[in-house]
Amino acid sequence: xxxxxxxxxxxxxxxxxxxxLLTPNWLTRLPGQHYDGPDPDGYMTSGEVAEFIDRFAxxxxxxxxxxTEVLSIRPDGAAYHVLTGRGEFRSRAVVxxxxxxxxxxxxxAGTDVPGAVAQLTPLGYRGPDRLPDGGVLVxxxxxxxxxxxxxxxxxxxxxxxxxxEHVRLPRVYRKRDVLWWMHHSGVWDQRHDEIDDLDRARRxxxxxxxxxxxxxxxxxxxxxxxxVELVGRLAKVRDGVALFSGGLRNVCALADLKxxxxxxxxxxxxxxxxxxxxxxxxxxxxxxxxxxxxxxxLDLRGDRIGAIIWATGFRPDYRWLDVPVLDGKGRLRHEGxxxxxxxxxxxGLPMLRRRRSSFINxxxxxxxxxxxxxxxxxx
Ligand SMILES: Cc1cc2nc3c(=O)[nH]c(=O)nc-3n(C[C@H](O)[C@H](O)[C@H](O)COP(=O)(O)OP(=O)(O)OC[C@H]3O[C@@H](n4cnc5c(N)ncnc54)[C@H](O)[C@@H]3O)c2cc1C
Numbered sequence: 001x002x003x004x005x006x007x008x009x010x011x012x013x014x015x016x017x018x019x020x021l022l023t024p025n026w027l028t029r030l031p032g033q034h035y036d037g038p039d040p041d042g043y044m045t046s047g048e049v050a051e052f053i054d055r056f057a058x059x060x061x062x063x064x065x066x067x068t069e070v071l072s073i074r075p076d077g078a079a080y081h082v083l084t085g086r087g088e089f090r091s092r093a094v095v096x097x098x099x100x101x102x103x104x105x106x107x108x109a110g111t112d113v114p115g116a117v118a119q120l121t122p123l124g125y126r127g128p129d130r131l132p133d134g135g136v137l138v139x140x141x142x143x144x145x146x147x148x149x150x151x152x153x154x155x156x157x158x159x160x161x162x163x164x165e166h167v168r169l170p171r172v173y174r175k176r177d178v179l180w181w182m183h184h185s186g187v188w189d190q191r192h193d194e195i196d197d198l199d200r201a202r203r204x205x206x207x208x209x210x211x212x213x214x215x216x217x218x219x220x221x222x223x224x225x226x227x228v229e230l231v232g233r234l235a236k237v238r239d240g241v242a243l244f245s246g247g248l249r250n251v252c253a254l255a256d257l258k259x260x261x262x263x264x265x266x267x268x269x270x271x272x273x274x275x276x277x278x279x280x281x282x283x284x285x286x287x288x289x290x291x292x293x294x295x296x297x298l299d300l301r302g303d304r305i306g307a308i309i310w311a312t313g314f315r316p317d318y319r320w321l322d323v324p325v326l327d328g329k330g331r332l333r334h335e336g337x338x339x340x341x342x343x344x345x346x347x348g349l350p351m352l353r354r355r356r357s358s359f360i361n362x363x364x365x366x367x368x369x370x371x372x373x374x375x376x377x378x379x
Contacts, residue, residue, distance in 0.1 A: 080093075167258070325339050
């Protein structure tokens with residue numbers, strides 16, 4: 001196992017200071033290792049996740065070579081040549097497990113932002129006290145965007161949040177964590193080969209969730225109550241002015257509709273599975289409140305904006321992969337983790353085999369299936 005940094009590197013180096021998992025402790029598990037502390041319904045800090053992974057690596061004596069960056073992988077006869085910062089390997093099989101979130105996506109509009117406005121991504125952001133003075137424009141309203149918008153607003157700054165397509169969820173539904181429902185109802189176990197539009201499912205934004213001791217919901221209504229200004233999707237930046245879509249109302253109506261459909265499916269499952277007595281009564285949530293007229297432009301020079309945070313998603317880094325297995329959009333061509341080249345495999349990507357694939361609790365089943373294939377191929 002080759003690791004460029006330390007074990008659990010992304011949790012040590014690439015997360016902001018206040019981040020907690022959005023998955024509850026009882027659901028944070030690795031093969032043979034469950035959370036065994038006093039707060040199963042709580043949410044781990046990044047430091048606690050790093051410790052959890054470290055403990056696992058020690059328990060299974062994972063043969064990790066830390067400080068060993070893979071610089072290139074290329075075909076070499078019936079095997080692969082792997083060049084690292086610390087020597088070369090020849091290997092008949094390679095598992096790409098470098099993570100799904102190595103690079104923060106920044107839209108093309110970023111190049112038109114005036115130089116005086118700082119631009120950050122979630123991989124570089126640490127906390128509101130390290131931002132330059134002034135208001136903050138957060139672009140993207142999925143898990144990362146809503147969490148950062150709330151934290152920065154609470155620090156006393158004006159925050160504008162540009163909202164595109166998003167997944168709205170309550171933190172708790174019928175007295176259970178919403179991820180309890182995802183886990184037990186089977187939604188999270190929907191398989192890659194059962195889903196009609198797999199490409200779309202793989203690009204679905206992360207849900208608007210945050211893990212806090214209060215188990216609070218962090219949807220757009222909660223952000224409005226905090227004083228965050230909601231605007232539509234960022235279309236472009238022209239002459240120093242950020243231009244937003246006028247379609248916020250539609251985007252929010254669609255997110256409300258999808259949330260209600262999912263909650264109705266949970267209700268249906270609870271009835272059919274005899275779980276009614278385990279959970280509270282069905283609940284309804286008010287629709288997202290969108291102002292009658294949202295701002296369509298924000299002058300990045302005149303409106304005292306100090307920083308833009310691009311919370312517009314992440315992607316894996318394959319710049320070191322010299323094997324022709326990427327599609328026209330730079331995505332890995334694979335079937336449930338079996339890559340389109342003999343001996344090459346992948347783990348940890350969104351919807352790799354199931355909806356839960358990119359979460360810590362999703363790795364066990366995926367790894368078993370992928371390694372099963374790999375072992376058979378080697379035999
Ligand atoms: C902001 C954020 C919040 C998240 N919150 C949750 C959550 O609440 N719950 C949850 O279950 N999941 C969450 N995730 C997803 C989480 O990242 C995964 O569940 C888990 O970390 C994936 O593990 P991984 O080993 O596949 O990838 P990573 O944790 O990214 O690990 C990949 C490793 O590969 C190393 N690496 C990369 N390239 C190279 C190279 N060229 N050479 C050598 N080593 C390399 C990296 O240093 C890193 O240590 C979150 C992700 C992000 C970005």
